[in-house]
Amino acid sequence: MSLNLRIVLLVIVCIYLLVIIKQIKNKKLQINFCIIWIIISILLIIAVCIPNFIETISNKLGFEVASNMVFFLTIFIAFYLIFMLTLKISQENSKTRELIQEISILNKKIEDYRKKEDK
Amino acid sequence: MKIILIIPAYNEEKNILNVCKAIEEYDNDLDYIVINDGSTDNTLKILQENNINHINLISNLGIGGAVQTGYKYAYRNGYDIAIQFDGDGQHDVKYIKNICEPIINEKANLCIGSRYIKGHESKFQSTFMRRLGKNIISFMIKICCHQKITDPTSGFRAVDRTIIKKFSEYYPVEYPEPESLVTVIKSGEKVIEVPVNMNERQGGKSSIHAWKNVSYIVKVSIAIIVNSIRWKGKRKNVIKS
Numbered sequence: 294m295s296l297n298l299r300i301v302l303l304v305i306v307c308i309y310l311l312v313i314i315k316q317i318k319n320k321k322l323q324i325n326f327c328i329i330w331i332i333i334s335i336l337l338i339i340a341v342c343i344p345n346f347i348e349t350i351s352n353k354l355g356f357e358v359a360s361n362m363v364f365f366l367t368i369f370i371a372f373y374l375i376f377m378l379t380l381k382i383s384q385e386n387s388k389t390r391e392l393i394q395e396i397s398i399l400n401k402k403i404e405d406y407r408k409k410e411d412k
Numbered sequence: 413m414k415i416i417l418i419i420p421a422y423n424e425e426k427n428i429l430n431v432c433k434a435i436e437e438y439d440n441d442l443d444y445i446v447i448n449d450g451s452t453d454n455t456l457k458i459l460q461e462n463n464i465n466h467i468n469l470i471s472n473l474g475i476g477g478a479v480q481t482g483y484k485y486a487y488r489n490g491y492d493i494a495i496q497f498d499g500d501g502q503h504d505v506k507y508i509k510n511i512c513e514p515i516i517n518e519k520a521n522l523c524i525g526s527r528y529i530k531g532h533e534s535k536f537q538s539t540f541m542r543r544l545g546k547n548i549i550s551f552m553i554k555i556c557c558h559q560k561i562t563d564p565t566s567g568f569r570a571v572d573r574t575i576i577k578k579f580s581e582y583y584p585v586e587y588p589e590p591e592s593l594v595t596v597i598k599s600g601e602k603v604i605e606v607p608v609n610m611n612e613r614q615g616g617k618s619s620i621h622a623w624k625n626v627s628y629i630v631k632v633s634i635a636i637i638v639n640s641i642r643w644k645g646k647r648k649n650v651i652k653s
Contacts, residue, residue, distance in 0.1 A: 398488075
């Protein structure tokens with residue numbers, strides 16, 4: 294990697310990290326949801342800053358080409374994140390269902406009381 | 413014995429009033445509750461104007477969520493028997509007594525009104541594809557639970573208090589009828605079928621569309637297998653502890 298490319302990449306990753314931190318500060322993101330994103334961005338900064346960092350690791354792990362390891366890791370993390378999101382959606386779904394049911398039953402109770410009072 | 417009919421209704425403006433009238437004609441003291449599942453037509457208006465006992469779900473939940481609301485209501489109001497009854501006029505009120513009987517006599521915890529019991533087949537038989545699907549689901553349940561259920565997708569069912577409690581805590585949402593059957597059988601409860609007659613739909617749309625049939629069967633089969641595994645695991649845990 295040329296020095297120019299390194300600097301450009303470093304700037305991009307830093308912007309990315311700043312965006313995440315800003316969203317947390319604005320309370321649009323809960324911190325437990327984006328810890329993984331912060332870890333990823335720190336890893337990216339390390340990979341950009343230290344020359345031959347990725348190559349050394351991939352050689353030691355036995356990957357033939359460094360890009361193979363990068364693709365493998367990216368896809369693995371992506372799968373993991375998507376699965377976690379599915380899990381989360383599923384949980385939120387049941388919570389919403391329960392909420393709708395409880396509110397509807399409560400509504401009915403309120404209406405029943407109102408009818409009794411009218412009589 | 414306090415008995416309640418749970419009637420889920422989604423866009424049933426044409427049928428719901430007839431169904432409620434039929435129930436009142438059949439037995440005036442019978443409690444029933446209509447669950448309006450976020451209908452987009454005039455169902456809610458009809459329910460309010462005719463002073464029908466109903467719960468109005470503030471958002472559409474699908475048949476499973478609607479029925480579960482009914483079970484929650486039944487459980488909290490101390491009903492001993494809950495009967496699931498369709499809001500589209502497919503089910504015949506005459507059979508309410510038959511379907512309750514095994515529960516009252518404590519012969520079963522869950523009683524299904526079946527269209528397909530040998531010798532008592534319902535006059536109205538659905539399309540070939542539907543029956544094929546039903547046979548496949550029936551076969552899957554036979555394999556996983558070792559019990560033959562002739563009409564696993566029937567929405568005409570009576571349950572006792574233990575199952576009301578169970579369903580109010582957990583009720584499968586996506587494919588409620590066959591899935592809930594598996595969970596009930598797997599947890600060691602007794603399931604019985606009685607013959608009933610069902611009418612053709614008077615109006616409205618079935619929740620299962622013909623073109624979705626194949627994907628429905630595949631998904632239900634997977635759901636049955638997954639459910640039977642989960643309940644086996646749970647049972648083992650109970651024995652251990």
